[in-house]
Amino acid sequence: MSASSSLDISRWLLSALSTKMFRYYEDRIPRDASVLVVSNHRSFMDAPVLMAALSSPIRFACHHYMSQVPVMREIITALGCFPLEADRKRQQSFFQQAQKLLQLKQVVGVFPEGAPPMVKLTPPQQVGEFQRGFAHLALRAAVQDLAVLPVAIASLEEMNTYAIPLKILSFFDPSEPLFAQPGWHPLVIYNRVAVLIGRPFWIRPQHQQKYQGKQAKTVVAELTEHCYCEITNLLRQGCY
Secondary structure, X not given: OOHHHHHHHHHHHXXXXXXXXXXXXHHHOOOOOEEEEXXXXXXXXXXXXHHHHHOOOOEEEEOHHHHOOOOHHHHHHHOOOEEOOOHHHHHHHHHHHHHHHXXXXXXXXXXXXXXXXXXXXXXXXXXXXXXXXXHHHHHHOOOOOEEEEEEEEEEEEEEEEEEEXXXXXXXXXXXXXXXXXXXXXXXXXXXXXXXXEOOXXXXXXXXXXXOOOXXXXXXXXXXXXXXXXXXXXXXXXXXX
C-alpha cells in the first residue's frame, strides 16, 4: 500500500461517512521537515481525519491488538499504521520503528493518551494525561529539522455507538488490563469535526544537549507540557 493510497483512503472514509471537517491554522504546518504529529484521541476516525487535515500520509503508532483483530488489521495496514509489539517489547518497538520513519522524512503520528480514551467514552473537550514516550523519541531521534506538531481534534457533532465487548479483545492481547473490564468498546463517529493546528515545537541542538543526566527530565517535561497545553487550549476554541 503506497503512501498516497493511505491519504486517498482517509479522504474516501470521511466522504463515505459524510463527515464535514473544518481546518484552522494550517499555516503552522511545517514544510520540508521531519514532523512528529501529536494529537488527542477518542475515535477510530482520528488517524484519517488528521491525514485529510494535513493533506499528508501519516504513519501512526497503534496498539498491538489492532494488528491481531481481523478486519481491523486490514484497515490499519491500508492506512499505513505501524502496530507496536506485545507489552514487554512495546517501548523498544515504538522507538525503533518511529525513529527510522522520521529519518526518512516521513510524517509520524502519536496519540500520547494511549488506549484509555478509546475504550471508555469521554467528553469531546476532555484530554487525558500524556505519556512521555513521544518526547523521548523526538529528543533522541537524531533527526535534523524535526518539528513536534500538536494538533487538536474537536468533535462538533458526533454519533456514539458500540463495536465489540472489551473482553473479546483480551483474546487478542491478554497483556492489556483495560480489556479485562466489563462493557463494550465505544465507537465514535464524527459528523462535524474541527482540526486545529498548534504551534510546532522545533527540536534544536540545545534541546538535545539538555537531554542528558538530570536535565533530561526537565526538557522532556517542557516538550510534553507544550503539546498538552496547545491541544487543551485549542480544544476550548474548537468545541464551543
